Amino acid sequence: MIISKKDIPGFLDKLISEYQVFAPVQEGSYTLFKSITSGTDAVLTADNTKLPAKEIFFPQSEKLFNYNVTETGAKLETDIDDRKKVIFGVRPCDARSLVLLDNVFNNDKFQDPYYLTRRANTIMVGIGCNTPASTCFCTSVKGGPFDTTGLDLLLIDTGDAFVVEVVSDKGKALAKQAGFAAASDNDKSAAAKAKEAAKVTCQVNIDGLKDKLDINFYAPIWDKIHEKCLGCGACTYLCPTCHCFDIVDDAVDCNGCRVRNWDSCAFPIFTLHGSGHNPRTSNKERYRNRIMHKFKYFVDNFGEIACVGCGRCIKNCPVNMDIRVVLDDVRGSEARLDS
Amino acid sequence: MPKLAEQIKDAAKKLLAEQKVDLVVGFAEGSLPLRGTPLFARTPEEADKLTWNLGCENNLANYLRKKPGKVAVVAKGCDVRAIIALVKENQINRDDLYIIGVPCSGMIDRKKTAALLDDEDILAIEESGDTVVIKSNNSSATAKVADLLHNSCRDCSYGNPVIYDELVGELLPEKEAADFTEINDFEAKSVAERRAFMNSEFSKCIRCYACRNACPLCYCEECFVDCNQPEWIGKSAYNTEDNILFQVVRVFHCAGRCVDCGACERACPMGINLRLLTRKLVKDVKELYNAEAGVNMEDKPALATFTVDDPEAFLLKE
Incomplete structure (x- = not known):
């Protein structure tokens, strides 16, 4: 199937009448996923959005419930967002990140209704990456510029049109409803060419990384790696797979709401105990946790690396702390696998 | 620039080889085009990685507080101003710090x-x-x-380090201080317009605190935003009012201390115009007290001193 680029705004307008549609929207020098009211608002030419698509499913601050306590008792009100949504123009790395996050929000112990309701009611329409950025390393972490993991439809840019690849039943239904034209053999071969031409030039070698992390918790490498890290939350907040959160009450007396906020392992209060003790006393322990969580603990827990290679942390770190360099340093460090 | 890089390397290697310092803080080539990244060299071999380019934009004064032993720093004009401010606030012992001053005509954005x-x-x-x-x-x-310079670099008239133990390269011609056109324009707006601007800028804030952590003068052991008993400020990011409160308190806390290096704005991943606020305070301090932070070792910080002819317009009709 195929849709001409000039038909995209009209297609989105039709979707908007039925769904809450999120698409990349220009905000100054970058794009962000926003709920759009007109198909012409969508910017499909830019590379990744500044903030990942995770914020649609797991917002930075989410009201879990409102409460008020009166003489007659306590009253709780929960408002779970079950609007039907389409995420349009998501990149394969971000789509894959949600499949990783599903492990956290839906497992044997916990099922998070806020996240899962949104996931169940959302159709993911991705756009493949014809020109991956120099900071992209998706192919090193099981992804790829045209990876369909987590997508319902994948669009492949062939110049004046997008060739539409159906990935799931949800996607099939949407494509049928949209009435996309059939792609000609020429279109199909143009899509195949685009896929072939897309090169992820940056590779990060993660062979043996997990083995190393299994044994190097106390290795001297951690004394050096963190040294330039400022301890801000830019990398974690811009990361599509970071998912740590804190729960606070936003209330006056007994009336208010309970809110779930993104948290960051880089912050000194992240593991600060009520007693005043902090098991992660310095940046060293905090930065180590970020690497361990992504490349060891998440693998231990769910069998996957919690990094999709989107490059946001690389591009946005105020001091050019580059996760590719860090992983290289860890792999090449002195901690011996046979010790 | 390559010549400067060699001179920095030589100076650092000499200091380390002669054991005059335990550590040199400088810049290495980063992983992105024309990007310097902070480097901590403890041996002459490590110092071989030192460099200098138009992307050495971080304020290295940030790394000097409470570092044990003797430390040398590769410092451009704004780094040195921050160092002076920190020395005055008892955060750095000048005797334990060796400044390799580098004249700087600005870093590119x-x-x-x-x-x-x-x-x-x-x-x-x-x-x-x-x-x-x-x-x-x-x-x-x-x-x-x-x-292509950062706005802070464009406006900077202290590219030459005002103090140093060793200078690398040649001092640059004096540059006139920039005016405060952007601030004047902002002040001329109505209250409603200024409010609208603040709301629009700070609706972008994700409370990652990169601005605070990149600022060499933001070093409170516990920042007021991290305190929850009492909870001075809401922890959630959906409230633009709280985002504004955070930044306004931060900026006021840096009044008379801010050296206008622009590190906060450069660190912000969301591109918020933070310097409009910090520079407003720089302007106020300059106009009220004829003071600038970190431009010499002698002046007391503006808000740590008092003279009988200090303006008191906030208190008395003058």
């Missing part, structure tokens, strides 16, 4: 370079005298360095 190529992925930036050539996959552009 990668957002401005990217804009030249329609925000394409920049693959290389090559320095050649007072111009740079910026290359992406499909195109390239040549631009004057002066047109």
